[in-house]
Amino acid sequence: MVRVRSRAEDVVAANAEDVLRYLRRRAEDDDAADLLAETLTTAWRRAAMMPADPVEARMWLFGVAHRTLLNHQRGARRRLRLADRLRDVLATTGHAPPADSGVEVRDAVSRLDPDLAELVRLVHWEGFTLAQVAEVVGMPASTVRNRYQRAKQELREALQAPAASLRE
Template sequence: MPIDTEAQFTDVYRAHYEDVLRFVRRRAHPMAVDDIVGETFLAAWRRRHELPDNPRPWLFGAARNVMLNADRTMRRQAALMVHIQTTEVPGHERAVDETAHVDSRIDLAAAWRSLTSADQEVLALHIWEGLSARDAATVLNCTRAAYAMRLTRARRRLTRALSPAVTASPALSPEY
């Protein structure tokens, strides 16, 4: 059932919106439901010429894929947070005072969480993936110059977020 006009798509949307909404509500966190449903119908719009005659199962499959992608993203972010908390800062010895060491990890984790997901991604590509500016720019689908600017700004924001912690914690020196 290829959809050729906006009116045809509107008819499909109206006919299946409530079903997709209920499907997602039963499976996703309440805060994510609207985003998932929106992304599902965006995917349907993009593939409107390929929709089957009965688009309801296709829409459920698309919603499921959106939920799986969101879940993978959340798990990657959680794993990255664990990695941040367990990674030693290069050039810095382990803190003699374990309390200060724990405090610095908490400060770093809090600073990381204060960053936008875009800043986290830029920094992660640079620090943990070790990608060159050109390769990271390819991943982010931007120019090398745009990536370099994003990286510089993300570093500044992380430094600002760490500033109070840097001066208060002996485990992180100002040379960070």
């Protein structure tokens, strides 16, 4: 095993700059460094499969880089298609409410204890039931119900306080 790792280190040291140039010619500079890291990680994990002959080992390493690049390109295409679908959905689903809509409620929620605020957000903004929230946050359902009730009471008090001060 030590000999395999030593051979892999030698092959990587001799070819890493060439592989990086190969990747830079085919991907953005920022992506090329990440792709090289992924290529070398894969090569290291599969070092036992690396041919003993230096020329064949170089070709094998470039093959790993090639497959890594193909995976990266497929992922980029999937992300673009997803972004296009998301734009289409957003274009057909109406517009967001005005920025000042519900500002008092958002402000009151933000002043809650962070754990309570998260429960309120999960229920009212994300549409989860209390049982689902319990699963998401990893708490017993009874604890979530009790904390949610406390959060609602604190919100009621926070929202009534400004109205009371306006009447005075």
